Amino acid sequence: MLSVEQNQRVTQTCGNTPAGDLLRRYWQPAALVDELAGDRPAVSVELFGEQLVLFRDQKGEYGLLDRHCSHRGADLCFGRLEDGGLRCPFHGWLFDIAGKCLEQPAEPENSKFYQKINHKAYPCIERNGIIFAYLGPGDPPPFPSFDCFVAPEEFTFAFKGHIDANWLQAVEVGIDPAHASFLHRFFEDKDPDEGYGQQFRDSTDEIPVTKLLREVVRPIIEVEETTSGMSIKTLRDLGNAGMHVRVTNLMFPNAIVIPMSNEMTISQWHVPINDQECYWYAIFTDFERKVSRQEMRDQRLELYTLPNYKPLRNRTNAWGYDPEEQRAQTYTGMGMDINVHDNWAVESPGSIFDRSNEHLGTTDKAIIAYRKLLLSAIDAVALGKAAPKQGAALKGPLSVDTIGPADNWEGCWIECDMARRDRSPWAKEI
Numbered sequence: 342m343l344s345v346e347q348n349q350r351v352t353q354t355c356g357n358t359p360a361g362d363l364l365r366r367y368w369q370p371a372a373l374v375d376e377l378a379g380d381r382p383a384v385s386v387e388l389f390g391e392q393l394v395l396f397r398d399q400k401g402e403y404g405l406l407d408r409h410c411s412h413r414g415a416d417l418c419f420g421r422l423e424d425g426g427l428r429c430p431f432h433g434w435l436f437d438i439a440g441k442c443l444e445q446p447a448e449p450e451n452s453k454f455y456q457k458i459n460h461k462a463y464p465c466i467e468r469n470g471i472i473f474a475y476l477g478p479g480d481p482p483p484f485p486s487f488d489c490f491v492a493p494e495e496f497t498f499a500f501k502g503h504i505d506a507n508w509l510q511a512v513e514v515g516i517d518p519a520h521a522s523f524l525h526r527f528f529e530d531k532d533p534d535e536g537y538g539q540q541f542r543d544s545t546d547e548i549p550v551t552k553l554l555r556e557v558v559r560p561i562i563e564v565e566e567t568t569s570g571m572s573i574k575t576l577r578d579l580g581n582a583g584m585h586v587r588v589t590n591l592m593f594p595n596a597i598v599i600p601m602s603n604e605m606t607i608s609q610w611h612v613p614i615n616d617q618e619c620y621w622y623a624i625f626t627d628f629e630r631k632v633s634r635q636e637m638r639d640q641r642l643e644l645y646t647l648p649n650y651k652p653l654r655n656r657t658n659a660w661g662y663d664p665e666e667q668r669a670q671t672y673t674g675m676g677m678d679i680n681v682h683d684n685w686a687v688e689s690p691g692s693i694f695d696r697s698n699e700h701l702g703t704t705d706k707a708i709i710a711y712r713k714l715l716l717s718a719i720d721a722v723a724l725g726k727a728a729p730k731q732g733a734a735l736k737g738p739l740s741v742d743t744i745g746p747a748d749n750w751e752g753c754w755i756e757c758d759m760a761r762r763d764r765s766p767w768a769k770e771i
C-alpha cells in the first residue's frame with residue numbers, strides 16, 4: 342500500500358514531476374520504425390504529455406521536435422520534408438533534426454534572426470525496430486547492451502500496443518508472476534508446435550506451460566536486486582517432475598524482460614503517453630532462429646488496429662467479455678489472447694489506481710521491492726544525484742523458463758541460459 346502522496350509521486354510523469362524527471366533520464370521508445378515506413382516519414386508522438394513530431398530526414402536520421410513551430414505555433418506534423426529538414430507550411434521556417442532553424446524564407450535577405458532560434462529537439466537512436474529518444478537533461482547515457490539490442494535485426498521483431506491506463510499499472514502486471522496461473526489459465530493445452538509467436542504456448546521438458554501454470558497455483562517467488570534492476574525467480578514445485586523455474590526481470594526503470602518460449606524472450610517497455618495512457622513497446626528476440634516477422638505481425642494485427650495500435654477489445658466494449666464463455670471455456674471470458682487479459686488487469690482498476698486502497702499479499706513481493714527502488718531513485722534524482730542502473734555495461738538479462746531435477750534444481754536456470762547461448766549464432770555469454 343502507498344499513501345496518496347506516494348501514489349502521486351510514482352504515477353505522475355507529465356510536466357515538472359519527480360517521476361517524469363527520473364524516466365526522462367533513460368532512453369525511451371518513441372515509435373516503431375514501421376510507423377515511419379511510408380512515403381512521408383513523419384508522425385505525431387506524445388511522451389510524458391509533451392506534444393512532439395518525429396521525422397526522418399533525407400540522410401535517414403531521426404529527429405524528435407516540439408510539435409508546435411517556434412514561429413507562431415503551427416503544427417509541424419503537417420510539415421514538408423525537404424531541404425535537409427522539416428519545413429513549416431505556414432511561413433516556411435525549416436528545422437533540422439537537432440532543432441536548428443536553417444531558413445526563414447520570408448525574413449529579409451541578410452537577416453540572421455534564424456540563428457537565434459533553438460527549436461526544442463531530442464536525440465534519437467534506432468535499435469532493432471524501435472526509435473528510442475532521450476528527453477532528459479545533458480548528454481544521453483550510453484545505450485545498454487541488452488540481448489534485444491545486441492541481436493542482429495533478423496533475430497528480432499518489434500511491436501507496440503496502446504494501454505488505456507497509467508504506465509505503472511502496466512509495469513506492475515509485468516512483475517506479478519502469480520497471475521499467470523489465473524488470468525492466463527487455459528483449460529486445454531495446445532500443441533506447442535502451433536504456438537509460434539505466442540506467450541505461454543511452449544512446453545518445458547515436455548510439460549506444456551499452460552498445464553503447469555494451471556496445476557501449481559502457489560509459486561514461491563524470490564526477488565533479487567541486480568545491476569540492471571531486479572531478477573524475479575518463480576518456483577513451481579512439480580513433485581517428481583522437478584522444479585519449474587521461471588526467471589523474469591525488471592529492467593529499471595520501466596521495462597521487463599521475460600521468456601516468451603524456450604527460444605524467444607520479450608523485452609517490453611511501458612512508456613507514458615500521458616498520466617492516463619501508455620504504450621507497451623516490445624522487442625521479441627530469438628536466440629537461435631530468424632524471426633518470422635510477418636507471422637508475428639499478422640497475429641498481433643488481429644487485436645491491434647493501425648495507425649494508433651489500439652486494441653479492438655478495450656475498456657469501451659468491456660474487453661469483449663462474455664459470461665457464457667467465462668462459465669464454459671476461459672477463465673476471463675475475454676477470449677484466448679493473453680494481451681487482452683493483461684489489458685483488462687492493467688486498465689480495469691481505473692486510469693490511475695489509488696494504491697492507498699490496495700491490500701498487498703506475499704505474491705506481490707516483486708511489486709513491493711520495485712516500488713522501493715523506484716521511490717528511492719525518484720528521491721535521488723530530485724536531490725540532484727545521478728539516475729541509477731544505466732549504461733553500456735548492462736547485459737542480458739538472464740530470462741528463462743525451465744525445469745530442474747527435483748533434488749538438484751538450484752542453478753538450473755544458468756545452465757539453461759548457457760546452453761541456449763551456446764546454440765545461438767549471436768548471443769555471447771553473460
Ligand code: FES
Nearest residue numbers: 410412413429432
Ligand atoms: S508558424 Fe511556422 S513558419 Fe510561421
Ligand SMILES: [Fe+2]
Nearest residue numbers: 514520525683
Ligand atoms: Fe500477464
